[in-house]
Amino acid sequence: MASLGQPGLIVRQKHPLNLEFPFATLSGYLTPVDQFYVRNHFPTPAVDPEAFRLSLTGSVRRPLALGMADLRALPQAAFTAVMECAGNGRVFYEPAREGLQWQNGAVGNARWSGVPLSVLLDEAGVDAGACEVVLIGADRGRVDDGKKTASPGPIAFARSLPLDKARSPDVLIAHAMNGEPLTAEHGAPLRAVVAGWYGMAWIKWLTEIRVVDRPFTGYWQTRDYFRWDRGLGEPVLVPLTRMEVKSQIAQPVAGARLRCGAPVTVTGAAWSGEADIVAVDVSVEGAEPLDWRPARITPADGPHGWVLWEFTWTPTVPGPATLRCRARDATGATQPDRQQPDRESYGANWIIPVEVTVVPVDAASLDDFVI
Ligand SMILES: Nc1nc2c(c(=O)[nH]1)N[C@H]1C(S)=C(S)[C@@H](COP(=O)(O)O)O[C@H]1N2
Numbered sequence: 001m002a003s004l005g006q007p008g009l010i011v012r013q014k015h016p017l018n019l020e021f022p023f024a025t026l027s028g029y030l031t032p033v034d035q036f037y038v039r040n041h042f043p044t045p046a047v048d049p050e051a052f053r054l055s056l057t058g059s060v061r062r063p064l065a066l067g068m069a070d071l072r073a074l075p076q077a078a079f080t081a082v083m084e085c086a087g088n089g090r091v092f093y094e095p096a097r098e099g100l101q102w103q104n105g106a107v108g109n110a111r112w113s114g115v116p117l118s119v120l121l122d123e124a125g126v127d128a129g130a131c132e133v134v135l136i137g138a139d140r141g142r143v144d145d146g147k148k149t150a151s152p153g154p155i156a157f158a159r160s161l162p163l164d165k166a167r168s169p170d171v172l173i174a175h176a177m178n179g180e181p182l183t184a185e186h187g188a189p190l191r192a193v194v195a196g197w198y199g200m201a202w203i204k205w206l207t208e209i210r211v212v213d214r215p216f217t218g219y220w221q222t223r224d225y226f227r228w229d230r231g232l233g234e235p236v237l238v239p240l241t242r243m244e245v246k247s248q249i250a251q252p253v254a255g256a257r258l259r260c261g262a263p264v265t266v267t268g269a270a271w272s273g274e275a276d277i278v279a280v281d282v283s284v285e286g287a288e289p290l291d292w293r294p295a296r297i298t299p300a301d302g303p304h305g306w307v308l309w310e311f312t313w314t315p316t317v318p319g320p321a322t323l324r325c326r327a328r329d330a331t332g333a334t335q336p337d338r339q340q341p342d343r344e345s346y347g348a349n350w351i352i353p354v355e356v357t358v359v360p361v362d363a364a365s366l367d368d369f370v371i
């Protein structure tokens, strides 16, 4: 197959900038920064790394105002973590849902470096009555979503973490991505890394951290990025948090034509919010019951990274075929067969069939587009 060179990113929206990683180009464990999806709600703010101070205020004994040099002098940590936008895969919902029509590329896996949020919380001394930590970005704008919630003026992008997550080693105040200082698109000079949780919690252009003694009810906490929870009987809206278990096929792509009798490597990635991936299964047939076979997994390089997987398949029958993949995590959670009614337009982790065509070898030899 001809090389596509630098395939770049798919523009989902120009203002504000929203870019999707073409997941079919997945080729390495870490997603390069210039291939990493971008999800913005407002124009990218300019934060001057010299003048800027990260403030930590609220229910703390010693409020902090830290410059970049102060942050670099504190203990550092680094890990690989997958970040998936809660809207990844929205295009597969039926009927169509409002919102950016992400296919399967609003996800990436990078190495993040910075100061654990727990270090800052310890420095500041959290009050006994505190319950959450609100992370606030420097970007702001008016929200008018037609749901009677138009904001009276510009509001900042903000989300909260419960104290136990905020204090866990999963959360970094990061200044670098894949060993390079954060780029403007990815939140320079500082962003939150909230390993295990959907991207909306990973606040970019982080300028303010506020410890609060009652649950935060900001717009992106309560009016967006939620799901229905029926655990208490009557369904209630709860903020999205942990990523659902998920696997995706990178190659072959939907519509691919495959040579009959020639082995093809089915490849992809899999991840889950706060548990390891223990298995990825692949099925290559359309007929039920599906014959699921284990894929080979390249383990993650730590608790938060995705796993890459592959499965070798030699098609033997010309005609249409359906590829599916399904991951299972250490809690036993696996991907559902169908879309989940309680997830509004988020958390799309059900099994997405990829339809391909197997062509006889003689026909294949005449066709450049066959892989
Ligand atoms: N300040 C701020 N932080 C933000 C956002 C934003 O619009 N503003 N978008 C969030 C969402 S929904 C996602 S999925 C991730 C995307 O991060 P990326 O653009 O670096 O991929 O950032 C999150 N952090």
Ligand SMILES: [Mo]
Binding pocket: 039, 084, 085, 086, 087, 199, 200
């Ligand atoms: Mo997102």
